[in-house]
Amino acid sequence: MRQDHGRPVLLRALALSVSALLGTVIAFILLSGAEALARGRGLSLFGAVWNPSAGKFGILTMIQASLLLALSSLALGWCLSLGCCCALNGLAPRWAARWLMGLLTLMTAVPTVVYGFAAVFLLVPLIRDGLGGTGFCWLTAGLLVALQGVPTMTFIMDGAVRSLAAETRLTATALGMSPLQHLSRVVLPLAGKGAAPLAGKGAVPLAGKGAAPLASRPLLSAAVLGLGRAVGDALLPTMLAGNAIRFAHSPLDSMRTLTAHISLVLSSDIGGGEHLSLLLAGALLLAFCAAFSLLNLKLGRMCRPAVSEQNAGRSAEADPPEIPGARRLAQGAKS
Amino acid sequence: MRLREFALGVLGWSSLLVVSLGVGALMAFLCVRGLPALDARLFFGATPAWDAILALRPVWDGIWPAVAGTLSLLAVTMALALVPGVSCGVYLACFASPREREWIGACAGVLAGIPSIVMGLFGLELIILLRRTFLPQGTTCLLLAAVCLAILVLPVLVTATRTAIEALPRQLTLTADALGLSRPQIARHLLIPAAGPGILGGVILSMGRAMEDTAVIMLTGAVANAGLPAGLTSKFEALPFKIYYTAAQYTSAEELARGFGTALLLLLLSWTLILCAKVLQRRLSRRWAE
Structure with a gap:
């Protein structure tokens, strides 16, 4: 199929240089992080104390804040996404599903800074008056980060759940299952356990930031992607979380995440402790998110060897002689 | 056991x-807060509109400089990213060996997951490095921000182009192969035109991504007051940065109202872009549905 003759040299050079550029960027950030670590030995960069006048530039508090914020908002956002995905796939009546789909599509395009701006003047006063504190806290930022991550995660789950549901619906209905039972007993267990949809060509909805390919373990891969996004978000924590450098103990405490740290420090002392802490924070974030992306690629690849080749063959064939979806149904029901 | 269904x-x-x-x-x-502010005064303040657009007089209390800044930033970014991004996607979809496909795909995947603030930090480091070596007078500017944004949207472009082409039915390629067309001919005369709407949709999506991004530009040269962008090497204003700045530093009620107007404007712009992209991509999938 792939012949070597007639591969345009120019195009190939361009593609290779693009990927070289991307690789260089990644290496550059990681290297400057490592350099910061080497140069800042006396500054206890990984320490818990941030006290520039004493020469302590520890970013442990920010690492803690980043993890806390990301995990808490992921927990909320993932549940919301699962719920939305169920609502889209047979739980809610058609008009509600259409409305939700439209809303989620619009949500993918809402700029982060707009969410942040609206929340500063709407949610922050509500929390300040209702729960006390300044309103700029973990809770506020966490709610918004969770909300912002919902559409991406939902679209990933929805893509796979939709085609799994289509595959097994006929058999499940014939067995007398209600749509809700079908969803909860067959489709979701399959989606959680990791079964690549056979019909990989289901309509993949348009996900605003990075289209979602069909994942083989959609529930897990949505969580991985959502975690990466939640850790990496800069604007919402900067605008909403208060940015105090200390360990947060309650949801009403102010916190400063790694991303907020980078966006706030505009120091001109290049090579000083603050600057080194920035570099380290950047490299940490990059390593974190790159690890998640790689994990996600791996998840996607596990169950679909060369999807496009196989599907093309399959769609041309007639249906297999066995009852469609019966094997799948058995797989799901066993769990 | 009806608990699970109920839950x-x-x-x-x-x-x-x-x-x-x-x-x-x-x-x-x-x-509610932004609509009343959304009028000509929001854009141009007290300056007559045409004088402001033609840059005859400076605009003091309007967001026209920020609009112009965002537009020029978008133009430079797309000029930098469009050709490499789309051709890389075309190469991946039509010509790449499985090995290359895996490597370039992984690279784009990893880069797509990088937080934009890290890309901003990259820009800052880049200019510090340049100042130490070739460009002692270099500073953060429009060009630097555009370069970083271009790198940020490259993976989006690559993936969207590739997906658009790979979504085409395989019979198209098979038929062309059988008719004796060469691979470059197939790509150029068949696949790219057929996937055109999808590719265009991806381009629009990446424009939206570049337009809304705040984290990159706040480290690479966006400032609150710069007037109209004076050139590639000058500081600039931008809509998202204006919103961010207003939320933190507003001093008067009018400024706050302008902030709401700006936020609403940016929101509407983003929605327009995504609706266009969606219509284009839907048209593509409908055309090849059967």
């Missing part, structure tokens, strides 16, 4: 409600 029903309906109410409240709030 799932509750979860589904409550998340539908929570998401709709949450987003609805935020957006309605923005509209």
Whole structure:
């Protein structure tokens, strides 16, 4: 199929240089992080104390804040996404599903800074008056980060759940299952356990930031992607979380995440402790998110060897002689 | 054992409600506060509109400089990213060996997951490095921000182009092969035109991504007051940065009202872009549905 003759040299050079550029960027950030670590030995960069006048530039508090914020908002956002995905796939009546789909599509395009701006003047006063504190806290930022991550995660789950549901619906209905039972007993267990949809060509909805390919373990891969996004978000924590450098103990405490740290420090002392802490924070974030992306690629690849080749063959064939979806149904029901 | 169904029903309906109410409240709030401010005065302040657009007189209390800044930033970014991004996607979809496909795909995947603030930090480091070596007088500027944004949207472009082409039915390629067309001919005369709307949709999506991004530009040269962008090597204003700045530093009620107007404007622009992209991509998938 792939012949070597007639591969345009120019195009190939361009593609290779693009990927070289991307690789260089990644290496550059990681290297400057490592350099910061080497140069800042006396500054206890990984320490818990941030006290520039004493020469302590520890970013442990920010690492803690980043993890806390990301995990808490992921927990909320993932549940919301699962719920939305169920609502889209047979739980809610058609008009509600259409409305939700439209809303989620619009949500993918809402700029982060707009969410942040609206929340500063709407949610922050509500929390300040209702729960006390300044309103700029973990809770506020966490709610918004969770909300912002919902559409991406939902679209990933929805893509796979939709085609799994289509595959097994006929058999499940014939067995007398209600749509809700079908969803909860067959489709979701399959989606959680990791079964690549056979019909990989289901309509993949348009996900605003990075289209979602069909994942083989959609529930897990949505969580991985959502975690990466939640850790990496800069604007919402900067605008909403208060940015105090200390360990947060309650949801009403102010916190400063790694991303907020980078966006706030505009120091001109290049090579000083603050600057080194920035570099380290950047490299940490990059390593974190790159690890998640790689994990996600791996998840996607596990169950679909060369999807496009196989599907093309399959769609041309007639249906297999066995009852469609019966094997799948058995797989799901066993769990 | 009807518990699981019950729990799932509750979860589904409550998340539908929570998401709709949450987003609805935020957006309605923005509209209520922003719509009154959305008029010509928001853009040009006290300056006559045509004088401001033709840059005859400076605009002091309007967002026209920020609009112009965002537009020029977008133009430079797309000029830098468009050709490499789309051709890389075409190469991946039509010509790449499986090995290359895997490597370039992984590279793009990893880069797509990088937080934009890290890309901003990259720009800052880049200019510090350049100042130490070739460009002692270099500073953060429009060009630097555009370069970083271009790198940020490259993976989006690559993936969207590749997906658009790979979504075409395989019979198209097979038929062309059987008719004796060469691979470059197939790509150029068949696949790229057929996937055109999808590719265009990807381009629009990446424009939206570049337009809304705040984290990159706040480290690479966006400032609150710069007037119209004076050139590639000058500081600039931009809509998202203006919004961010207003939320933190507003001093008067008028400034706050302008902030709401700006936020609403940016929101509407982003929605327009995504609707265009969606219409294009839907047209593509419908054309090859059968």
